[in-house]
Amino acid sequence: MKILPFIYKISDTKELINALEIDLSASSCTAIMGSVGSGKSLLIKLLSDSHLREVGAFSEYLFCAYLSQDLTRLFTGNTPESILELYKDKRYTVGQYFDPMLFDQYAKKLEIDQLLDKNRRLAHYSEGERQRLGLCLAAAVKAPVTILDEPTTALNMAYRQILFEIIKEVQERSRVFIISHRLLDCIAVADHLIRMEDLNIAEHFSIEQIIEKEHILSYYSF
Amino acid sequence: MIIRNAHLSHFTSPLGVNLEIKSGESILLLGNSGCGKTSLLKAIAGFSDLQAGEIEAGDKRVAMLLQNPFHQIIMQLVHDELYFPLKNAGKSKEESESEVTKIASLLHIEHLLDRDISTLSFGETQLVMIAATCLTEADIYLMDEPTSHLDPPKIMIFYSCMKEMAKRGKSICITSQSPDEYCFNDTVWIMDDGVIKGRFSANECPEVFERYHIVLDSTLVNMRLKEIAQ
Secondary structure: OEEOOEEEEOOOOOEEEEOOOEEOOOOOEEEEEEOOOOOHHHHHHHHHOHHHHHHOOEOOOOOEEEEOOOHHHHHOOOOHHHHHHHHHOOOOHHHHHEOHHHHHHHHHHOOOHHHHHOOOOHHHOOHHHHHHHHHHHHHHEOOOEEEEEOOOOOOOHHHHHHHHHHHHHHHOOOEEEEEOOOHHHHHHHOOEEEEEEOOEEEEEEEHHHHHHOHHHHHHOOO | OEEEEEEEOOOOOOOOOOEEOOOOOEEEEEEOOOOOHHHHHHHHHOOOOEEEEEEEOOOOOEEEEOOOHHHHOOOOEHHHHHHHHHHHOOOOHHHHHHHHHHHHHHOOOHHHOOOEHHHOOHHHHHHHHHHHHHOOOOOEEEEEOOOOOOOHHHHHHHHHHHHHHHHOOOEEEEEEOOHHHHHHOOEEEEEEOOEEEEEEEHHHHHHHHHHOOOOOHHHHHHHHHHHHHO
């Protein structure tokens, strides 16, 4: 699977542009970094949204497990039971990829198993609890591509460390994309990185090369 | 504002201490996911009731930035969203224009003013709603994870804006998952399972974090970079 050179017209005055050809091998983990509004989530939307395939930004469009950065839009009004029913339903594509046992394992690791047993409406969950549920769902979908858009915004360090372990496991069976504003999230799990700048893919490099990227290291320090 | 003998809803133990939010003080509230940070802010804002205790606010007015900024958008365009609290407060067009320009400049969002909010990224929306919150005529700003979708330079811009608000005598209470932000605040409250475990000055934090096993992102980043270099 590759990211291909492309131009995506956002409006009359704005375009998302890539001039690079980037190889995304199986079992890879790609971190997408860049400032607020640089186009990180939009790049990944070009991969996951079937309506946008005609842009030709990617060489293949495989089924994606996707954790959105806005969890409440997905979950409001539902209970965990109703969501799991949908994920397990084989009539839907997600049902063909979802592994309930794997979900239970991750729920235990991220300590939401007891919370799920109570089957409270997700409107009553804290953002962190909702994010952990979303992560367990995305990680338990054995899809060829797994997209985690800002997966740690509401997680404390202990849960972030558990998530890093889970991502390593997921990576063995899927191409993982992680978008994060936190340098640690990117360098803890990724084997290569993409940096977005002003709606352009500005750089693509391996994790070993991060040491030489002083402009990036200084950008991420307070 | 004083929070006295408070016990948050859905938690088994009371907060444990009486809390005071002083004028011009910037407080960082740290704690694990589900420990009650948002519940405490919502109780202070009056969005939820306490199980016990009371909040003495006097004539202090409170504004709250919700954790998910999309939940408090009212208007379609950024500049309309920013004008809304000013118009509501009965300010003149000239006065409103001047205040919008000032806050947009403080938060570096001038280039977003004419945009439709639905076209903004999560981080941009967060900055716009921070600006809208600061434009309310409140004395206390409750900011629920305002930096969760911001990159480090934007986090610094946010805190320089908060510093300006504190100079104007506003009290600020911020929740965050990032203990690294302690250095931008006067006081840090550490919370666990609905209980305030301790209140510390920013100077005390390095020692306190060690005691509470709170690890900074920057420490782990340095460790990981060394690992990669080897």
